[in-house]
Amino acid sequence: MSDIKYLAPGTIEEAVKAMQAAGGKGFVLAGGTDLLVQMRSGAREPQTIVDVKKIPEMTTIEELPGGGFRIGAAVSGAVIGEHKKLVAAFPGVVEAINLIGSKQVQGRASAGGNLCNSSPAADSVPAMVAAGVTVQIAGPNGRREVPVEKFPTAPGRNCLQPGEIVVSLTLPAPAAGSSDxxxxxxxxxxxxxxxxxxxxxxxxxxxxxxxxxxxxxxxxxxxxxxxxxxxxxxxxxxxxxxxxxxxxxxxxxxxxxxxxxxxxxxxxxxxxxxxxxxxxxxxxxxxxxxxxxxx
Amino acid sequence: MTAQVYKWIGTRPKRPDGADKVTGRARFGADFNMPGQLIGRVLRSPHPHAVIKSIDTSAAAALPGVRAVVTAADFPEQENLIVPAGEMQVNLRDVTRTIMAREKVLYEGHPVAAVAAASEAIAKQALALIKVEYALLPHVIDVEEAMKDGAPILHDHIRTDGVQPVPTKPSNIAKRIENLKGDVAKGFAEAEVVIERKYTTAPVHQAYIEPHACLASAAEDGQVSVWTTTQGHFQVRGFCSRLLQIETSQIRVTPSEIGGGFGGKTVVYLEPVAIRLSQKSGKPVKMVMTREEVFRASGPAPGGAMTVKIGAKKDGRIVAADITIALQAGAFPGSPIGPACWCSMACYDVDNIRVVGFDVVSNRPKVAAYRAPGAPISSFAVESTIDILAQELGMDPIDLRLKNAAMKGTKTHYGPVFDRIGLVECLEAAKNSAHYKSPVKPGHARGIAAGFWFNVGADSSAAAHVGEDGTVTVISGNPDIGGSRASLALMAAEELGVDYDKVRAVIADTHSIGFNFVTGGSRVTFATGMAVVNATKDAIKELRVRAAKIWGVDPEGVVWEGGKARPAGHNVGEFEPLTLAQIAAQAGKTGGPINGHAQLNAQGAGPGFGVHIADVRVDAETGHVVIDRYTAVQDVGTAIHPSYVEGQLQGGAVQGIGWALNEEYIYNAKGHLDNAGFLDYRIPVASDLPMIETILVEVPNPHHPYGVRGVGEVPIVPPLATIANAVARACGTRMTSLPISPPRLSAALDAAPKLAAE
Known part of the structure; x- marks a missing residue:
C-alpha cells in the first residue's frame, strides 16, 4: 500500500548498503519467483527491493582452478542447466535446480533464491548439501562462508544477519570417480x-x-x-x-x-x-x- | 455408423473463437472495465461455523476512498422456496445467504460484508476495518460425521424430507430419497455371488482456470448492466432480479468469454453484490475473486459415502443391487443426490434395484454442479463393485457388462424407459479397440468402467439473420463453453446449404435474444441446436416467399435445395435458381429484412453412455500411479464437430483422472481448508497423462434433426472407477476411497499383507 523503493545496484557493496539502510524491510530480488508471489499474496510487504541482477559476481558461473565452480546467487536455473561442464561434474545439483517450477520459472528462478527462501522442501538444497556446497555471504562486516547445511535455521529462516546477502555458491572440485x-x-x-x-x-x-x-x-x-x-x-x-x-x-x-x-x-x-x-x-x-x- | 450423408455436419472447420483466444483479444470476465469504476472486495468468515453477533462497518465506511459498504441487511429476506437453476434445485432463502451470511456463517470463506472503493488497496484496507463479532459453534465437515446423532446442527429449521413420520428434531440430513424397482430381497435370495463394499470420494473443485469475475453498473434511472463470466446470463439476470427485487427488463447481462465453468458457473456469487454496491455508490463496480476465494467460497462437487451390494448368478447375470449414497451438500441443502442415485445403476438392466440417497449439509461451501453432477461419485462405487464381481466370476469385465447392459426398452430404476441408446455399441467398440486388443505390458494392468448421463433439453431461443450480402448470423443465448458456436454454425450451414464460412454464430445478451436456459446438462448443441435449426428453417421459409415474389409464383411452388431457391416442379415454371446472396440483394424490394426466429422447450435429450479403458503401472514402493494408455469410448449421437467432441471426451477423462488420483479438499481440525490453491490442490498436469485416445460411436438420437446427443458430461463419469479398477488389478489392492494419492496407496499396500494374514 505504501510506495516501494526499487534499487538495482551494480556492486555487492552497494547492495549490502542498501539492505542495511532498509532495516528489516529490505528484500533481495533475483528471479522474484518467490518474492513477487509472496508480495501478491500479502505475505511480504517490502519497503525496499534490492535487485541484484546488475551485479556481475551474482549473475555469472565461474570455473575454479582444480575443477570446482562458483555459481552467482542470482544465476537462473536455465543458465545453470545449459552449462555443460557444470552438468557433467554435478548432474545431481543441476537436475535439482532444474526441478524448481516450470520452464518459464526456470528462466528466472535461481539456486541462491531457492536457498534464501529456506523452505525445508527446497529442491536445490539437498543436492547442494550432498555436493558439499559452501555459501558465500557478504554483509556490513565483510564476507564470510557457511556450509550450505548450516544456512537454513528453520522453515523460512536462515543464518543471514541484517544487511547480509548471499553472493554465490561454491561447489568444491569433485574427486575422481565422483558423481551425484x-x-x-x-x-x-x-x-x-x-x-x-x-x-x-x-x-x-x-x-x-x-x-x-x-x-x-x-x-x-x-x-x-x-x-x-x-x-x-x-x-x-x-x-x-x-x-x-x-x-x-x-x-x-x-x-x-x-x-x-x-x-x-x-x-x-x-x-x-x-x-x-x-x-x-x-x-x-x-x-x-x-x-x-x-x- | 450414421447412414446420413452431410456436407458440413461431421467436418472440422477452424473454431470461430480460436483466433481471438490465441491472440489475447478475447475478453474474459475480468477484462471488462468502465470509466470511474470502483473495485469491490468481500470480507469472508475465518470460522467454519459461528453466530454473527454484530457487524460494525462504520470505520470502513469512513475510510477515504470507500464509496459503499454492504452486509446482509442490504439484501431483502427471501422465502423458503425451491426453484430450478441449472441442473440444481436452489432455495432463494439459501441463495441470499450464500451471497451474504445472515444470522450465521456456515463455512470458512462465507461472505459477511463487501466494500467498493477507489482502488483494490483501499478496498482491502477497508475490509480490515470491519469489525465482526462472532460466537463460535462446533463444526462438522465430513458427510458421515454430519449424519450422526449429536453432530453440530447447521440449520434448526431442517427436518429430514422424505421420512415418515415427519421428524420432530432438526437434522443435517436435509432429504432422503429412494428409487425402487422389483423386489431386492427376492433378488438377493436368487443370487449365487454377492459383493458388498463401502466407498468414499473426496470433495473436489471444478478448477476452472478463470476465477469468478464481473462488472456491474447501476444507473440513476434504475437500469442495470452486468458483464460477467457465466454459463447462463439469463440465470444471472433471474437470480439478481429475485435477490434484489429488480424487474428482469431492467437488468441487462452480457456474458464474457469463459475460462472454464464445468457447472460451477451456473450460480451467482459476485453479481448481486456488485449491483448493490453500484446502486449504493452510484459508480460501476468491478469484482474479481482470487484463486483462494474460488476454492474457499465457490461451489465444489460434494464428497460422497456409499455402500453397494450386488448379487449375481454365476453366469454373470446381475439379479439385485442395493445401494446407499450420502452426498455432502455443503452449507445448504441441494447436493446432486437425485442424479447420483439415478445414474448409479442406469447402465444395467437389472430386475431388482433399490437406491437410497441422503442429501447432507456440513460446514463447507454450498456445492455447485460439476460435469454430470453426482454421477461420477455413485458410478465409482457401482463400477468398482462390478469389477470385483468380474474378478470373482473370472469374467472379462466388458463381457460382464455386455451381459447386463441397458438397451432400448430397458426400464430404469428411477422410472424412464430408454429409447434408442448406444451402451452395447460402446462396449463392443471398446472390446474391439486397438487398445483393448493390445497385450497388457509387463508390470501393467488394465481397468475399464462404464458411465451414464441423461443429458437435458429445456428452453432455448434462437434467431437467424440474413445479411444484405447473403451471409448469415446465427444468434442464440448460451455461453459457449465447449464449442457450441462452431456446432450451431455447422448445423445452420447444413440446413441452408451454404458454406460454413458464410455463417457466423454469436451469443447475444439478455436484452437481445429470448430466454435460454443455462449452458449445462450437455444441452446446448442439442436444444439450442434445435432452436437454431428451427430459426434457420424459418428464415428459409421467408427466403422461399421472397423467391416466389421475384418469380411471381406461389410460395408453395418454391423449394430450398443446395443453398438455392428452385421451382418445386416444371408446372411452377422454368426459373434459374436463386442463391441466398441473390435473394438477399433484393430483400428491400421484396419485403424488407429476412430473418428467422425460433423458441422451444426441447424434449427427447438422448442419454449418453461411455466406456473407458486405462493401462496403469503402480510404483509399489511409493504408491505412485502411472497411466500408460487411456482410451475413452462414447456414444455421441452425431458428432457435429468431431474435434470438439473429442476434446470433450479428453477433457472429461482428464478431470476424472484428477478426481481419481490426487484432487481433494483437505480440511484441518479447525475446519479451515488447507489447500486453497493449485499448488496443493493437484489437478493433472500434461506430463501426468498419456494422449487420451478417443473412439466416437455414433448412434443418432431419434429426437434431434441431426441426431445430437449431449457429449460434455458422460466422459467424466467412468474415469474414477476405470483408474481404481486398473490399480486394483495392477497391485492387488482395491482402493475404495478416493483419491488414490501416493501416500494413501502406499499406506494401503503396506497394510495389505497384514490384512491377508489376519
Missing part, C-alpha cells in the same frame, strides 16, 4: 513441491564407495546432512545390506510432520526408498554410465 544424483517424490510428475527430496553424492574406486554425502529434504524443519547414511555407504559396493542400512539411517533422521503433502509414516518410508534409488543413480553416473535422472 537428486530424486524427489511428488504426487504429480512436475510443477509440485517435494514430499521428500534427497541428494546423494558418491565417490567410487573399483566399485567401492570411498566417500559419500547425503542431503535429505522435506522431512524436518531444515534440510538434513545425514552422516549416518553416508557412513553406511562408505566401504560398500552398494550391496543391498549397505543400502538398507543407509536407508534406515535416513528414516531415523526424519523428523517430519503430518501435513497436506504427506504423513509422517509416508515421508519416513519414502526417505529410505529414495536413498536407495538416488545412490544407485549416483553410482552409475560415477562409473561413467548415464542414467535418466528425475522421478
Amino acid at each position: 544424483a537428486y530424486l524427489r517424490l511428488i504426487p504429480r510428475t512436475e510443477m509440485d513441491i517435494a514430499v521428500v527430496g534427497i541428494g546423494v553424492s558418491l565417490t567410487l574406486k573399483d566399485g567401492t564407495v570411498t566417500a559419500a554425502r547425503v542431503g535429505l529434504g522435506a522431512v524436518a524443519p531444515t534440510v538434513l546432512l545425514v552422516e549416518d547414511a553416508a557412513k553406511a555407504l562408505v566401504g560398500s559396493k552398494l550391496d543391498d545390506a549397505a543400502l538398507e542400512k543407509a536407508a534406515a539411517a535416513c528414516r531415523a533422521a526424519c523428523k517430519p510432520i503430518n501435513d497436506k503433502r504427506g504423513t509422517i509414516e509416508y515421508r519416513t518410508k519414502i526417505s529410505g526408498v529414495l536413498l536407495k534409488r538416488a545412490a544407485k543413480i549416483a553410482a552409475q553416473r560415477a562409473s561413467g554410465a548415464t542414467v535418466g535422472g528425475t522421478h
Whole structure:
C-alpha cells in the first residue's frame, strides 16, 4: 500500500548498503519467483527491493582452478542447466535446480533464491548439501562462508544477519570417480513441491564407495546432512545390506510432520526408498554410465 | 455408423473463437472495465461455523476512498422456496445467504460484508476495518460425521424430507430419497455371488482456470448492466432480479468469454453484490475473486459415502443391487443426490434395484454442479463393485457388462424407459479397440468402467439473420463453453446449404435474444441446436416467399435445395435458381429484412453412455500411479464437430483422472481448508497423462434433426472407477476411497499383507 523503493545496484557493496539502510524491510530480488508471489499474496510487504541482477559476481558461473565452480546467487536455473561442464561434474545439483517450477520459472528462478527462501522442501538444497556446497555471504562486516547445511535455521529462516546477502555458491572440485544424483517424490510428475527430496553424492574406486554425502529434504524443519547414511555407504559396493542400512539411517533422521503433502509414516518410508534409488543413480553416473535422472 | 450423408455436419472447420483466444483479444470476465469504476472486495468468515453477533462497518465506511459498504441487511429476506437453476434445485432463502451470511456463517470463506472503493488497496484496507463479532459453534465437515446423532446442527429449521413420520428434531440430513424397482430381497435370495463394499470420494473443485469475475453498473434511472463470466446470463439476470427485487427488463447481462465453468458457473456469487454496491455508490463496480476465494467460497462437487451390494448368478447375470449414497451438500441443502442415485445403476438392466440417497449439509461451501453432477461419485462405487464381481466370476469385465447392459426398452430404476441408446455399441467398440486388443505390458494392468448421463433439453431461443450480402448470423443465448458456436454454425450451414464460412454464430445478451436456459446438462448443441435449426428453417421459409415474389409464383411452388431457391416442379415454371446472396440483394424490394426466429422447450435429450479403458503401472514402493494408455469410448449421437467432441471426451477423462488420483479438499481440525490453491490442490498436469485416445460411436438420437446427443458430461463419469479398477488389478489392492494419492496407496499396500494374514 505504501510506495516501494526499487534499487538495482551494480556492486555487492552497494547492495549490502542498501539492505542495511532498509532495516528489516529490505528484500533481495533475483528471479522474484518467490518474492513477487509472496508480495501478491500479502505475505511480504517490502519497503525496499534490492535487485541484484546488475551485479556481475551474482549473475555469472565461474570455473575454479582444480575443477570446482562458483555459481552467482542470482544465476537462473536455465543458465545453470545449459552449462555443460557444470552438468557433467554435478548432474545431481543441476537436475535439482532444474526441478524448481516450470520452464518459464526456470528462466528466472535461481539456486541462491531457492536457498534464501529456506523452505525445508527446497529442491536445490539437498543436492547442494550432498555436493558439499559452501555459501558465500557478504554483509556490513565483510564476507564470510557457511556450509550450505548450516544456512537454513528453520522453515523460512536462515543464518543471514541484517544487511547480509548471499553472493554465490561454491561447489568444491569433485574427486575422481565422483558423481551425484537428486530424486524427489511428488504426487504429480512436475510443477509440485517435494514430499521428500534427497541428494546423494558418491565417490567410487573399483566399485567401492570411498566417500559419500547425503542431503535429505522435506522431512524436518531444515534440510538434513545425514552422516549416518553416508557412513553406511562408505566401504560398500552398494550391496543391498549397505543400502538398507543407509536407508534406515535416513528414516531415523526424519523428523517430519503430518501435513497436506504427506504423513509422517509416508515421508519416513519414502526417505529410505529414495536413498536407495538416488545412490544407485549416483553410482552409475560415477562409473561413467548415464542414467535418466528425475522421478 | 450414421447412414446420413452431410456436407458440413461431421467436418472440422477452424473454431470461430480460436483466433481471438490465441491472440489475447478475447475478453474474459475480468477484462471488462468502465470509466470511474470502483473495485469491490468481500470480507469472508475465518470460522467454519459461528453466530454473527454484530457487524460494525462504520470505520470502513469512513475510510477515504470507500464509496459503499454492504452486509446482509442490504439484501431483502427471501422465502423458503425451491426453484430450478441449472441442473440444481436452489432455495432463494439459501441463495441470499450464500451471497451474504445472515444470522450465521456456515463455512470458512462465507461472505459477511463487501466494500467498493477507489482502488483494490483501499478496498482491502477497508475490509480490515470491519469489525465482526462472532460466537463460535462446533463444526462438522465430513458427510458421515454430519449424519450422526449429536453432530453440530447447521440449520434448526431442517427436518429430514422424505421420512415418515415427519421428524420432530432438526437434522443435517436435509432429504432422503429412494428409487425402487422389483423386489431386492427376492433378488438377493436368487443370487449365487454377492459383493458388498463401502466407498468414499473426496470433495473436489471444478478448477476452472478463470476465477469468478464481473462488472456491474447501476444507473440513476434504475437500469442495470452486468458483464460477467457465466454459463447462463439469463440465470444471472433471474437470480439478481429475485435477490434484489429488480424487474428482469431492467437488468441487462452480457456474458464474457469463459475460462472454464464445468457447472460451477451456473450460480451467482459476485453479481448481486456488485449491483448493490453500484446502486449504493452510484459508480460501476468491478469484482474479481482470487484463486483462494474460488476454492474457499465457490461451489465444489460434494464428497460422497456409499455402500453397494450386488448379487449375481454365476453366469454373470446381475439379479439385485442395493445401494446407499450420502452426498455432502455443503452449507445448504441441494447436493446432486437425485442424479447420483439415478445414474448409479442406469447402465444395467437389472430386475431388482433399490437406491437410497441422503442429501447432507456440513460446514463447507454450498456445492455447485460439476460435469454430470453426482454421477461420477455413485458410478465409482457401482463400477468398482462390478469389477470385483468380474474378478470373482473370472469374467472379462466388458463381457460382464455386455451381459447386463441397458438397451432400448430397458426400464430404469428411477422410472424412464430408454429409447434408442448406444451402451452395447460402446462396449463392443471398446472390446474391439486397438487398445483393448493390445497385450497388457509387463508390470501393467488394465481397468475399464462404464458411465451414464441423461443429458437435458429445456428452453432455448434462437434467431437467424440474413445479411444484405447473403451471409448469415446465427444468434442464440448460451455461453459457449465447449464449442457450441462452431456446432450451431455447422448445423445452420447444413440446413441452408451454404458454406460454413458464410455463417457466423454469436451469443447475444439478455436484452437481445429470448430466454435460454443455462449452458449445462450437455444441452446446448442439442436444444439450442434445435432452436437454431428451427430459426434457420424459418428464415428459409421467408427466403422461399421472397423467391416466389421475384418469380411471381406461389410460395408453395418454391423449394430450398443446395443453398438455392428452385421451382418445386416444371408446372411452377422454368426459373434459374436463386442463391441466398441473390435473394438477399433484393430483400428491400421484396419485403424488407429476412430473418428467422425460433423458441422451444426441447424434449427427447438422448442419454449418453461411455466406456473407458486405462493401462496403469503402480510404483509399489511409493504408491505412485502411472497411466500408460487411456482410451475413452462414447456414444455421441452425431458428432457435429468431431474435434470438439473429442476434446470433450479428453477433457472429461482428464478431470476424472484428477478426481481419481490426487484432487481433494483437505480440511484441518479447525475446519479451515488447507489447500486453497493449485499448488496443493493437484489437478493433472500434461506430463501426468498419456494422449487420451478417443473412439466416437455414433448412434443418432431419434429426437434431434441431426441426431445430437449431449457429449460434455458422460466422459467424466467412468474415469474414477476405470483408474481404481486398473490399480486394483495392477497391485492387488482395491482402493475404495478416493483419491488414490501416493501416500494413501502406499499406506494401503503396506497394510495389505497384514490384512491377508489376519
